[in-house]
Amino acid sequence: MPTIAKVLPILMAFFLLNGCAYGILDDKRLLDTMSQDNALASNIKSALMKKDFARGFSVSVYSYYKHVFLVGELPPSFQERAVRIAQSKNPRSVTCHWFTPAKSADSDFILSSRLRTALIGAKNLSSTRVDTEVNAGRVVLLGVVGNEHERKIAIRTAHKVEGVINVTSYLMLPPHTHEPNTKPAKEVVYSPKNKP
Numbered sequence: 001m002p003t004i005a006k007v008l009p010i011l012m013a014f015f016l017l018n019g020c021a022y023g024i025l026d027d028k029r030l031l032d033t034m035s036q037d038n039a040l041a042s043n044i045k046s047a048l049m050k051k052d053f054a055r056g057f058s059v060s061v062y063s064y065y066k067h068v069f070l071v072g073e074l075p076p077s078f079q080e081r082a083v084r085i086a087q088s089k090n091p092r093s094v095t096c097h098w099f100t101p102a103k104s105a106d107s108d109f110i111l112s113s114r115l116r117t118a119l120i121g122a123k124n125l126s127s128t129r130v131d132t133e134v135n136a137g138r139v140v141l142l143g144v145v146g147n148e149h150e151r152k153i154a155i156r157t158a159h160k161v162e163g164v165i166n167v168t169s170y171l172m173l174p175p176h177t178h179e180p181n182t183k184p185a186k187e188v189v190y191s192p193k194n195k196p
Contacts, residue, residue, distance in 0.1 A: 123153075
């Protein structure tokens with residue numbers, strides 16, 4: 001039986017040749033870190049759904065370098081439970097972004113498609129590192145980008161998309177860069193028509 005050490009390079013070459021590994025190789029996290037992050041997010045999501053399927057299903061869970069992000073629209077009573085459940089899995093931190101109920105002229109799906117298209121088309125930005133959540137024109141950006149310049153490009157690009165009311169960024173830089181924003185930090189940008 002072939003060992004993992006022999007099979008892994010073959011699989012990586014296969015995915016590279018077929019263009020499927022672009023997102024994986026372009027991510028600044030190492031494969032083992034990405035695997036740990038995915039496992040942590042999956043464990044938290046499963047625990048949330050086990051506690052309350054419908055409410056747990058409506059929470060998106062992300063993890064980057066064991067920093068966990070919970071994003072969704074939940075009643076306050078379940079928000080606290082969701083945080084406790086996430087904390088029970090021993091992440092480095094838990095950051096929540098709870099949307100208040102709102103309506104939008106566009107569907108979230110249409111706006112998500114516009115946003116993804118804009119991020120893919122943005123020059124000097126690896127859009128595969130940017131995860132997005134959209135709720136009634138409110139955009140949340142999450143992920144690990146290569147540098148401060150990419151972070152600003154992602155925020156600016158999202159802000160310009162038609163139908164976006166505001167952009168909240170939790171984009172992080174890899175810890176080894178020694179730049180700001182290597183830990184979760186919230187930045188909110190309002191569209192001009194909605195500035196306070």
